[in-house]
């Protein structure tokens with residue numbers, strides 16, 4: 001099938017810099033996606049955007065260029081609950097990729113087992129209204145209870161302003177819960193202001209909650225952008241990510257978010273995004289946990 005990209009769509013950055021920061025051996029890019037290719041893996045009818053293609057081979061080339069060992073491929077909303085493209089990436093990764101799927105309550109036990117055998121270790125629940133239609137909470141809770149015996153976790157994506165309303169639901173989830181992109185804080189507010197304090201409290205009170213300290217390019221208001229060799233990109237996000245890494249060193253993950261869906265302003269150079277990591281995990285010990293130990297435990301623990 002032929003697809004026309006959403007107007008204004010920014011394609012991923014070709015030819016990223018070799019990072020100056022040398023990733024530790026066994027490092028995992030724990031949040032990235034594949035898009036299609038649309039001609040092979042059609043985008044979902046219910047999608048809210050139509051991206052450029054971003055294939056598994058292009059993802060694996062990026063992995064090698066940046067110096068990562070492995071990937072966690074998260075089902076992108078443009079593929080809805082059709083996990084075929086993501087699973088195809090896992091199956092062609094030679095054990096170097098795990099996945100997070102989107103499933104509906106109609107999924108059978110056999111289908112769940114097939115996803116598990118391919119390398120899926122979690123499901124994603126999305127509450128960002130511009131990306132997905134609403135799914136009833138009882139359906140999500142039912143799914144969470146069904147994936148728990150497989151040893152999977154739940155990945156949640158939401159905006160910081162919605163945390164109060166979603167709190168009761170999140171805290172009822174029976175599995176490990178991984179928050180995408182630090183719950184999307186408004187980084188123009190103080191790092192010790194009420195909004196981010198609520199997120200810290202969420203993690204403090206619930207030891208099953210982890211966070212990805214990813215997507216500075218989405219959260220930053222002031223920049224500077226990770227382009228043209230910039231070594232001090234997204235300065236306004238650093239205090240937020242650093243606080244989470246230093247307070248919860250054993251419950252944090254990092255990912256590129258390649259191919260960076262729905263960016264409006266600029267497309268980062270993924271090599272320079274890797275150079276952002278030492279600003280938020282400032283010691284070799286914190287880097288080892290963030291990039292190797294935590295993702296390996298969560299995704300390759302079995």
Ligand SMILES: O=C(O)c1cc(C(=O)O)oc(=O)c1
Nearest residue numbers: 075076077078131257261262
């Ligand atoms: O903020 C976004 O637009 C976004 C979208 C998706 C997706 O469409 O799956 O995933 C992300 O991690 C972030």
